[in-house]
Amino acid sequence: MYNPKSHKAEEFISHQEILDTLEYAQKNKNNIEVVDKILEKARLKKGLTHREASVLLDCDIPEKVEEIYALAREIKQDYYGNRIVLFAPLYLSNYCVNGCVYCPYHLKNKHIPRKKLTQEEIRQEVEALQDMGHKRLAIESGEDPVNNPIEYILDSIKTIYDVKHKNGSIRRVNVNIAATTVENYKKLHEAGIGTYILFQETYHKESYEKLHPTGPKHNYAYHTEAMDRAMEAGIDDVSLGVLFGLELYRYEFAGLLMHAEHLEAAFGVGPHAISVPRIKHADDIDPDAFDNGIDDETFAKIVACIRIAAPYVGMIISTRESKECREKLLNLGVSQISGGSKTSVGGYYKPMPDSEDSSQFDVSDRRPLDEVIKWLMELGYLPSFCTSCYREGRTGERFMEICKSQQIHNFCQPNAIMTLKEYLQDYASNETKAIGEKLIAKEVELIKNEKIKQTVKENLKKIEQGERDFKF
Numbered sequence: 327m328y329n330p331k332s333h334k335a336e337e338f339i340s341h342q343e344i345l346d347t348l349e350y351a352q353k354n355k356n357n358i359e360v361v362d363k364i365l366e367k368a369r370l371k372k373g374l375t376h377r378e379a380s381v382l383l384d385c386d387i388p389e390k391v392e393e394i395y396a397l398a399r400e401i402k403q404d405y406y407g408n409r410i411v412l413f414a415p416l417y418l419s420n421y422c423v424n425g426c427v428y429c430p431y432h433l434k435n436k437h438i439p440r441k442k443l444t445q446e447e448i449r450q451e452v453e454a455l456q457d458m459g460h461k462r463l464a465i466e467s468g469e470d471p472v473n474n475p476i477e478y479i480l481d482s483i484k485t486i487y488d489v490k491h492k493n494g495s496i497r498r499v500n501v502n503i504a505a506t507t508v509e510n511y512k513k514l515h516e517a518g519i520g521t522y523i524l525f526q527e528t529y530h531k532e533s534y535e536k537l538h539p540t541g542p543k544h545n546y547a548y549h550t551e552a553m554d555r556a557m558e559a560g561i562d563d564v565s566l567g568v569l570f571g572l573e574l575y576r577y578e579f580a581g582l583l584m585h586a587e588h589l590e591a592a593f594g595v596g597p598h599a600i601s602v603p604r605i606k607h608a609d610d611i612d613p614d615a616f617d618n619g620i621d622d623e624t625f626a627k628i629v630a631c632i633r634i635a636a637p638y639v640g641m642i643i644s645t646r647e648s649k650e651c652r653e654k655l656l657n658l659g660v661s662q663i664s665g666g667s668k669t670s671v672g673g674y675y676k677p678m679p680d681s682e683d684s685s686q687f688d689v690s691d692r693r694p695l696d697e698v699i700k701w702l703m704e705l706g707y708l709p710s711f712c713t714s715c716y717r718e719g720r721t722g723e724r725f726m727e728i729c730k731s732q733q734i735h736n737f738c739q740p741n742a743i744m745t746l747k748e749y750l751q752d753y754a755s756n757e758t759k760a761i762g763e764k765l766i767a768k769e770v771e772l773i774k775n776e777k778i779k780q781t782v783k784e785n786l787k788k789i790e791q792g793e794r795d796f797k798f
């Protein structure tokens with residue numbers, strides 16, 4: 327029985343409700359009256375239900391599809407302006423006891439080099455990431471209670487926050503580790519993590535169990551209910567995602583939105599962000615072995631429909647995708663991207679020889695961060711290294727309130743400008759700096775509130791003079 331408020335996976339992600347949704351969407355996808363009514367609601371920019379959004383996703387009337395894209399762009403602009411937040415993944419360990427068939431870290435893979443960073447190696451990696459200009463990391467780890475127990479993850483978080491190298495600091499550590507207990511989520515919360523990230527991989531229970539044949543991750547309910555436990559433990563920033571390619575994308579899309587609706591219904595706060603990874607080639611993994619791969623056009627439509635259905639949610643795209651693909655998706659709703667990423671355990675501090683390559687998947691966008699920043703600015707975006715919301719306690723419900731009322735610009739735009747200034751001062755190449763300084767001058771002039779404009783100008787001067795003690 328479908329019940330978005332329930333804490334039971336089979337009730338908030340009801341298989342029957344998804345099937346009914348898909349049927350409803352197929353039936354109505356080209357019914358102009360229904361589609362127009364949904365678009366009318368969508369224009370209020372307060373979101374759509376999973377059923378409504380599923381109709382838009384299936385709709386293939388060319389003019390309506392154009393309207394969907396235009397609306398996604400408009401909502402993106404309204405809620406996020408031209409800001410794009412940057413982050414990098416940091417792989418701590420690829421020891422893993424699970425049997426995920428799409429991931430090269432699966433237990434049966436005996437030839438991939440297994441590696442776990444020591445605290446000293448983490449410090450070196452973090453210095454290298456700080457030298458690139460990063461302020462926000464997502465730590466990644468395989469699931470292995472012996473090699474990567476929660477204590478190891480907690481020590482690593484502390485090490486990361488403690489590294490202060492030149493003008494650098496990591497101000498927000500997001501955590502992508504396997505589903506765990508309320509007790510462990512409490513420990514992560516106390517360690518001051520930013521967002522807890524966990525991809526569902528697939529919402530389809532039967533497929534989920536086949537794709538995760540062995541190990542603790544096999545348990546669909548335990549995995550699917552992880553965000554409930556995280557929230558119970560006090561983590562109010564969580565990030566959802568599915569691995570597109572594993573199951574039918576329509577099914578995943580409905581499941582993803584139902585999961586977001588569930589968090590909102592049960593805890594009063596939806597997900598902070600949604601990631602949209604697609605399966606990639608990796609060590610012993612061939613993405614063509616999976617039948618549900620999606621083309622770039624479908625992928626773009628999914629991103630646009632998520633943006634319309636959940637206007638306030640951050641949307642993340644990683645370097646799994648190429649520069650061209652990322653360029654297209656930025657325009658349709660993506661608000662956060664990784665840059666200069668390595669998906670191996672180690673590799674930022676010194677390059678990995680092939681024999682030690684422990685990459686989780688192949689990266690398509692291999693450009694260094696400086697190039698990514700320059701590219702974003704040339705496209706008209708304002709790269710942001712801001713982590714201020716989290717540092718100022720604007721998380722969970724409080725963040726959502728500010729975000730939904732579209733007031734977030736008053737915080738984010740000035741902070742984006744100032745953190746970009748820090749980046750330009752400390753890390754940018756001359757060419758990137760020249761472009762960035764021009765952009766900052768333009769952005770400052772666009773600030774409407776005179777008082778805020780004045781403060782930003784003063785802070786920009788302080789940053790130029792070397793002050794770095796801001797709560798961005």
Ligand code: SAM
Nearest residue numbers: 428429466467468503504525569605606608687
């Ligand atoms: N062990 C944790 C867990 O089970 O959730 C951390 C996840 S892993 C380090 C990060 C994510 O990478 C996974 O959730 C999965 O969606 C994704 N991933 C795994 N194999 C992949 C592949 N071949 N291509 C693209 N993404 C992949």
